[in-house]
Amino acid sequence: MTQSFDAIVIGAGQAGPSLAGRLTTAGMKVALIERKLFGGTCVNTGCMPTKTLVASAYAAHLARRGADYGVTIESPVKIDMKRVKARADTVSRNARTNVEKWLRGMDNLTVITGHARFEGRDVVRVGDSQLRAPRIFVNVGGRASVPDMPGVGVVDYLTNRSILELDTVPRHLVVVGGSYIGLEFAQMYRRFGAAVTIIEKGPRLIAREDEDVSEAVREILTDEGIAVRTGASCIGFKPHPDGVSVDVDCTAGDPAVIGSHLLLAVGRRPNTDDLGLDKAGIATDARGYITVDDSLATNVPGIWALGDCNGRGAFTHTAYNDYEIVAANLLDGGNRRVSDRIPAYALYVDPPLGRVGLSETEATRTGRKILVSKRPMTRVGRAVERDETKGFMKVVADAETKQILGAAILGTGGDEAIHGILDMMNAGATYPVLQWAVPIHPTVSELIPTVLGDLKAAGG
Template identity: 70%
Template sequence: MMRNFDAIIVGAGQAGPPLAGRLTAAGMSVALIERKLVGGTCVNTGCMPTKTLVASAYAAHLARRAADFGIATGDVTVDMPAVAARARKVVMDARSGNERWLEGMAGLTFLRGHARFTGPRTIAVDGEEMTAPRIFLNVGGRAIVPDMPGVGDVPHLDNTDMVALEQIPEHLVVVGGSYVGLEFAQMYRRFGAAVTVVERGERLIAHEDAEVSDAVRGILEDEGITVRTGANCIAFARHADGVAVSVDCQAGDPKVIGSHVLLAVGRRPNTDDLGLDLAGIATDAKGYVTVDDILQTNVPGVWALGDCNGRGAFTHTAYNDFEIVAANLLDHDDRTLSERLVGYALYTDPPLGRVGMTQAQAEKTGRPILVSKRPMTRVGRAIEKGETKGFMKIVADAETQRILGAAILGTGGDEAIHGILDMMNADQPVSALRWAVPIHPTVSELIPTLLLGLEPVARA
C-alpha cells in the first residue's frame, strides 16, 4: 500500500531536520528518512567531534607552554581514552537532542532505513513505498578512498575512524594536505604522535594564496610535523612497523613508515545507492546532484540540499540551503544560491578565517585591486596571549571600493573574519568599516588599520 505525504525528506543532516520543522509548522505531513545517524557529518564525524578534539589538543599544547606564562604544571600527559570519551559525549548529546526533537515533532513521520527512488515521485524504505509532491535530498557525503597503488592492501583510517580513536599513534602519516588532514595532523602531534603530512601538490591548501600556504606549513613544521609536498607517486605497502607510504619526492627519504595512515584526500556524495536513475535525477561526473539557483533538480518537485549537491561543503552552507528552500516555498521570498557569500575556516591553531576571493583570484579578474597585509605581531590581543603567528590580509576593488576577500590567519581569526564578511554581505564600501570603532583589546581592532594600508597592486 502506498503511503502519501505532502513532503518527503531523505537524510537528517544539517538541512533536513530544520526543513521538517518548517514544513510541519506550515501544516504539511512530512516523512523524514534516515538510514544511519541523525545529525549527519557535522554532529557525528565532522565539526563537533573534531573541534572538541582540537580543544583538547590546544589544552595540552598550552599546558606544555605554561612556563611561558609564569605557570608551573609539571609533566603533561594525554589520557587519550578520556579525550575520546569527551568528544563522544559531545556527539551523543547533540545527536540525542536532535532525535528527541524529531520524534516529538507533530506532523512528522520519522523513519529509520535506506531510502531509494522507485520512480520520480515514489520512494521505498525497507519495502514500504511512499509518495509526495515534494521530495528533498539531504544525504551528505563520505570520505574518498583514493585509487592509489596498494591502498586496498593496507589498513587505513578516514575522518570517521579518527574521531573514535582511543590511542595515540606512534607515527601518523596523513595523506592529503588540506583542511581535514591538517587539522588532524596538528591535533595528533599535540597529543604526542610523530606526524608526517604527505601532499601530492607543490604546497598545502593549494587553493589559498601561496603566502597563506607557506605560513600554515611553517606553523606546523615549528611544532615538529614533517611536511612532504610534491609527492607525485604515492603508494602503500605493508611493513613490519605498520604501513610504508611511498613519497618519491625530489628530496628526503623515498618512503615514510607509519604506524597509522589517515586518508584525507576529499569527499564524495552519498548518491550512488539512491535509485536516482529511476527518478531521472541528473548528477554530474562526480556524482553530485545537479541543482539550479534555488536548489531544484532537473525533476520538478525534487530538491537537493547540503553536501550532496556540490554547491557547498560546509555545515553552514547546508543550513543555508534549508533557509533558501524554506524562504522560497513558505515565505514567498526569492532567495538564490548566487547571492550567497561563503566564509570558512581552517581549524589549525592559529585558525584561518577566510571569505571571498584570494589575491590570485582577484588578479585573474583583470580589475584593479588594492591589497593590505599586517602581521599578527601588530595585534595587542595576540601579543598578550603569546600567540603572534600569522597575519591579516584584505583585497579590495580599487574602483568600487568594495572588499573582494580577506584572510585572517591568527588567534581568533575564525571569529574576527565575520566583521569583514558582514560588510561584504551588506555591500558596503571600505570606508564603512574603516570608520568603525572596534573594542580594545581584540583581534578585530586591527581591521581599520589594515584597511588604511590598502595599496594598488601592479598588474603583471
C-alpha cells in the first residue's frame, strides 16, 4: 500500500523541521522521515555538545588564571570529566527532545522513524511503507570522513561523534587534521588536562584563512602547550602498547608521535550513499554531494536538497538559510538564491575567530584594487579589561566602490562582533557608513570604526 502526501521531508536536521512547519501551515499533508536522532548534526554531534564542552574548558582555563585577576584558588583545578560529559549530553538531549516533541505535535505532519530510500522520482520507501509525493526535500546531513590512510584499519580512532562519548581525559590526544573541528577539540582537551599534538599534512593550520590568521591561531595553541606538527608528509598509524603510534614526517622532526587516543578530523562527507539516489535519477558530484542549482533544486523536478548534503554550505546557519530560500521561493513567490548569501562562520577556539566574506588573499585574487586595515586586540578596551588581548581585527574593502569585501576578528568576542560587519555587508552599505557609527564603550565592536578609518591600499 502506498501512502500519498503533498510533500516528503527526509531528515530532521536544521532545515527539515522548519520546512515541515511552513509546508503544513500552508495546508499541505507532509511526511517527515528521520532514521535516528532528531535535530541533526548541530544538536547531536556538532554545535550544541561541542560548544558546551568548549564552555567547560574555558571555565577550567579561567580558573587556572585566577591569580591574574587577583582571585586565589588554593588547590589545583580538577576536571570531573563525567560531569563535563553529562552537561553536554543534557544540552543535546533537551534540544533533541524539544525538536521531536514539536514535530510530533504538528498538525498535518506524519513523523516516520526509519531509513528512507528512493524507489523513483516521487516514491520513497521506509521499511515496509511506500510513500509518494510530488515534492521531496532531502536534508540528510553529513558525517566524519575517514580517509584510507596507512594503518587506519588496524588502530582504534575517534571521530567528532565518538569523542563525545569520552568521560575520562586522555593521557595524550593526537589530532590528525589542523582545521576547524580538530583545533576546537585540541584546545578543549588540553584545557581539560590532556597532552595534545596536532598533526596537519599541509604547510599551516586552517589553510583557507590568511596566513597571518593561521599563524596567530597556531601561536594561541602552542602558548597553551599544544604541540603542532605541520607539513606532515607521511601520516600513518600503527598499534602501540600505550595506544597508537602516528607516523608524522619522513624528513624532519620526530618521525612518530605516541598517543593514548587518536582523533581523526580530516573532513566531512554527505550521508547520500545509501538513499537510492540513482533510482530517482538525482545527480551527485564526485564527492557524493547532491548537485543543486541556485534555488537548491536538484536536476529532478520536484526534488530539492538542503543542508550539508548539497555541498553549498557546511554550517547550521547555512542549512537554516537553505530552508528560508526554499520556503520563500515555493510558498511566498520569492526569488531567493544561494549565491546571494554572504559567507560567514566562526572557529571556536579561544579566543574565537569570526569571519565574513572574502579573506585578504581571496580579495587580492579577484584583481580589484583593495584596501586593508589591521589592528591588534591590545587596542580594544574590553579585551584589555578582561586580560584577553590575543588576536587582531582585519577588514578588506574595495578601493573603488567602498564596499566591505570581508573581515576577520580573531579575539575575545570576535564571533559576536563580526556581525556588525556582516549586517552592513548584507545591507549593501559602504564602509564610511559604519566608520561614522558611534559604538558603545567598552565593547569589542567599538574598535571597528577605528579599523575602517585606517584602511589603506594593500601592501601600503
